[in-house]
Amino acid sequence: GAVVSQHPSWVICKSGTSVKIECRSLDFQATTMFWYRQFPKQSLMLMATSNEGSKATYEQGVEKDKFLINHASLTLSTLTVTSAHPEDSSFYICSATGGPGYGYTFGSGTRLTVV
């Protein structure tokens, strides 16, 4: 149980275009979803926390107008990288939890390359 599907697993896009990444909880209701970005030395930076039906909470330094997060249902959250630039190229990963007492389940990640 507790499966999170993240799609696409990799994407190449042109600079200036937008890319949408989906994160779905397949067999549980994800009250909270988290979006991370991987930086060098394998560190994961928390970008934002989203609760179903409310606006995402962004971490300091993360541009909310550039990284649009929508958590419209209990099973789906999306991250849209708008007007992507080469420096946005990275590995993005989501995780989800059903609430207090539940564990965290990670998606399989999305490798974004902006050319």
Place this chain on the structure above:
Amino acid sequence: DQQVKQNSPSLSVQEGRISILNCDYTNSMFDYFLWYKKYPAEGPTFLISISSIKDKNEDGRFTVFLNKSAKHLSLHIVPSQPGDSAVYFCAASEWGSQGNLIFGKGTKLSVKP
């Protein structure tokens, strides 16, 4: 199908003793393995990694062992400290450190004083 499995959701250890966290994987193409530590309300932080060309990597109190034939890795923490109490995630990737990370579901470690 889960490619990275952490079969123990929780582990309780006495301070000063050894903590052993286990992780199994099914994809023989994985060649890079990592351990992350996560405190509540924070993102996972990188702890230690190991390449498939090695069978052991040590960093201070943390040692990761890799058994490729068994598709098993473990994280040893010696001596365990109360501050080590957190959720530990095992992750694996193909293509070395550049590959997408596949995470296990985590093991919650509690170190009791």
